[in-house]
Amino acid sequence: MKQASVIGLIVLLIVLYSSMFTVKMTENAVVLQLQEYKKTITEPGLYFKIPVIQSVKYFSKQLLVNDDEAYEVITKDKKTLLIDNYSMWRIVDPLKFLQTVRTERGGASRLDDLIKSELRVELGTHDLVDAIVNTREQIMNKVTEEVDKKAADYGIQVTDVRIKRADLPPEIANSIFNRMRTERERIAKEYRSEGKEEATKIRAETDKEKTILMAEAYEEEQKIRGEGEKESIRIYAEAYSRDPDFYAFMRSMEAYKNSLKTDTTVLMDEKSDFLEYLNKIR
Structure with missing residues (x-):
């Protein structure tokens, strides 16, 4: 018991x-x-x-965050973007949520489909630059509003949808990078060509200035040399006029010095004017 x-x-x-x-x-x-x-x-x-x-x-009841996988979207100007977005949402009608998608995973999957559809529609009406830079905030606000309206059928309230990253597909990105690299190389070659051309101009200008300076220096040199020789001739002439015999004697001595300073044998007539002062010594 x-x-x-x-x-x-x-x-x-x-x-x-x-x-x-x-x-x-x-x-x-x-x-x-x-x-x-x-x-x-x-x-x-x-x-x-x-x-x-x-x-x-x-x-x-809490705010849930869903991070979707990246997918491709085509913009108005036919550019392909690789979009990676996330969304923030909560379950506001548990019964409707249970009857339609049953679990949070099912709700996230259905929400991803809605967001992809709305983003493709909205980005398809904007050019790439506008979608990324100029009107991105307005686009995301509109997508959030539209997705929230449709998600209400599943008992879901969508509070925010944002693009986390927007890239070009790898094959397109590589093509663009190669084109950018080619363009940069072309610009670099232009700069090098312009630099060489400028360097040639500078060298030519420098050579020209050098030639002019050398010519001017040579002209000045010849002018100074001419003035010196003129002055020398004047001094010699003045000295000669004062004592012609002494001048003749000095000139002969200088000639003897320059011609007889080597072992060279010179055969000359003893009556030669060149030997005048040597004959007087005997």
């Missing part, structure tokens, strides 16, 4: 435990009875259900 009471108490505790469930502050709960909707619980606390017959589905 005592053993039966213990077993009965244990069964009662198990039944009581299985009939209780807790709803947290961050959750909503949907109670199902034989898989049919019974009620929605939005307030936190301890609640009871009929074991086996009734079951509970929990859905987060």
Whole structure:
């Protein structure tokens, strides 16, 4: 009898435990009875259900973030962009959410489809530069608004949709980078060509200035040399006019010095004027 009471108490505790469930502050709960909707619980606390017959589905009240995989979008000017976006959303109607997409994963998948569709439509009406730079904020606000309207059918409220990254597809990016590299190389060659041309001009101008300076210096040199020789001739002439014999003697001595300073043998007539002063010594 005592053993039966213990077993009965244990069964009662198990039944009581299985009939209780807790709803947290961050959750909503949907109670199902034989898989049919019974009620929605939005307030936190301890609640009871009929074991086996009734079951509970929990859905987060918190703001959820969904990061989609990158996908291609074509803009108005026929440019292809690789878009990587994220969205922020919450479950506002647990019953409708359960009936349509059932789980958070299902909701995220359906939301991704809606966002891709709206982004393709909206970006298809804008050129690439506008979509990336000029009207990006307006585009994302409009996409958020449109997706939120459609997501309401699934019990979802969309608070924000943003493009995290917008790139060109790898094959197009490589083509553009190669074209940019070619263009930069062309510009570099132009700069080098212009530099060489400028260097040639500078060298030519420098050579011209050098030639002019050399010519002017040579002219000045010849002028100074001419004036010096003129002055020398004048001095010689003055000295000669004062004592012609002495001048003749000095000139002869200088001639002797220059012609007789080597071992060269000179054969001359003894009556030669050149030997005049040497003959006088004898």
